[in-house]
Amino acid sequence: xxxxxxxxxxxxxxxxxxxxxxxxxxxxxxxxxxxxxxxxxxxxxxxxxxxxxxxxxxxxxxxxxxxxxxxxxxxxxxxxxxxxxxxxxxxxxxxxxxxxxxxxxxxxxxxxxxxxxxxxxxxxxxxxxxxxxxxxxxxxxxxxxxxxxxxxxxxxxxxxxxxxxxxxxxxxxxxxxxxxxxxxxxxxxxxxxxxxxxxxxxxxxxxxxxxxxxxxxxxxxxxxxxxxxxxxxxxxxxxxxxxxxxxxxxxxxxxxxxxxxxxxxxxxxxxxxxxxxxxxxxxxxxxxxxxxxxxxxxxxxxxxxxxxxxxxxxxxxxxxxxxxxxxxxxxxxxxxxxxxxxxxxxxxxxxxxxxxxxxxxxxxxxxxxxx
Numbered sequence: 001x002x003x004x005x006x007x008x009x010x011x012x013x014x015x016x017x018x019x020x021x022x023x024x025x026x027x028x029x030x031x032x033x034x035x036x037x038x039x040x041x042x043x044x045x046x047x048x049x050x051x052x053x054x055x056x057x058x059x060x061x062x063x064x065x066x067x068x069x070x071x072x073x074x075x076x077x078x079x080x081x082x083x084x085x086x087x088x089x090x091x092x093x094x095x096x097x098x099x100x101x102x103x104x105x106x107x108x109x110x111x112x113x114x115x116x117x118x119x120x121x122x123x124x125x126x127x128x129x130x131x132x133x134x135x136x137x138x139x140x141x142x143x144x145x146x147x148x149x150x151x152x153x154x155x156x157x158x159x160x161x162x163x164x165x166x167x168x169x170x171x172x173x174x175x176x177x178x179x180x181x182x183x184x185x186x187x188x189x190x191x192x193x194x195x196x197x198x199x200x201x202x203x204x205x206x207x208x209x210x211x212x213x214x215x216x217x218x219x220x221x222x223x224x225x226x227x228x229x230x231x232x233x234x235x236x237x238x239x240x241x242x243x244x245x246x247x248x249x250x251x252x253x254x255x256x257x258x259x260x261x262x263x264x265x266x267x268x269x270x271x272x273x274x275x276x277x278x279x280x281x282x283x284x285x286x287x288x289x290x291x292x293x294x295x296x297x298x299x300x301x302x303x304x305x306x307x308x309x310x311x312x313x314x315x316x317x318x319x320x321x322x323x324x325x326x327x328x329x330x331x332x333x334x335x336x337x338x339x340x341x342x343x344x345x346x347x348x349x350x351x352x353x354x355x356x357x358x359x360x361x362x363x364x365x366x367x368x369x370x371x
Contacts, residue, residue: 097207147235311344
């Protein structure tokens with residue numbers, strides 16, 4: 001005769017079996033596991049043997065694959081676009097020049113010099129500007145490339161505020177080349193992150209003077225071995241970059257120049273000069289990029305003599321930037337002279353402006369006419 005198990009006893013047996021299984025699972029889960037350091041072996045060996053009445057441990061806790069050690073992601077190389085070719089080292093390694101300097105028309109003629117509208121190629125762009133050719137003194141004439149400061153391109157004119165400085169140098173016996181840097185009409189616009197495109201425009205012009213000076217053509221009266229730079233404000237900052245790249249520049253005048261530290265420059269451009277409308281791309285660059293494109297970090301490469309001039313009351317470009325540059329160049333035993341004008345702002349006026357012109361000519365005479 002078949003024995004019938006009471007329904008209530010059957011239910012109690014099932015509850016007892018379930019309780020035993022739950023206790024075993026809780027014993028497994030009570031052992032803490034560090035997910036960053038644990039391996040499958042350490043997890044398995046940390047679990048005490050299960051009661052023989054239960055299934056094997058492996059059925060409760062499956063074997064886990066080893067957790068790989070944390071490997072930091074590689075730092076993206078800063079030379080990727082859009083920063084390729086922009087470092088001081090890369091700029092120094094590439095070539096410049098090519099093409100011809102072309103006289104477009106005569107702009108002015110006087111007893112001291114003739115002024116021409118010129119153009120020349122720069123990395124596929126057509127750059128315009130003017131050239132003053134002296135009439136007095138004996139050729140070949142030393143050459144000064146003058147770089148203007150920032151002006152709203154919408155109101156820029158080829159004969160801008162720096163023309164008076166170019167004319168003073170021409171009267172003193174210098175060929176002066178004054179390019180309208182890229183983006184300044186009628187020159188073409190082009191890439192100019194960190195204003196490096198403008199420095200390329202200057203470097204291409206330097207290469208043209210070096211290769212064509214003394215030969216038949218517009219530069220036949222130029223001395224290709226006596227090249228100087230003159231730069232104001234933005235143009236001064238560009239000149240600082242150029243003299244860390246090119247060994248062909250023998251002398252540079254930096255007048256109220258922007259910093260050689262590009263972070264300082266573009267923080268100033270963003271917050272002071274443009275009310276947050278310019279400098280965003282530059283300030284978004286990784287710090288490694290900014291360090292490698294900043295000429296302040298490569299002053300040991302400078303071979304040119306340098307003459308620094310800054311107004312102590314400059315509200316636009318802090319005179320401390322020029323003071324810092326002066327001290328750094330002196331600490332490197334570079335040929336540098338430094339002048340600060342107590343009553344002057346960003347662009348000089350009056351007697352100090354005349355004194356600045358006199359010192360500029362004397363400096364270029366010392367370096368470029370006695371090579």
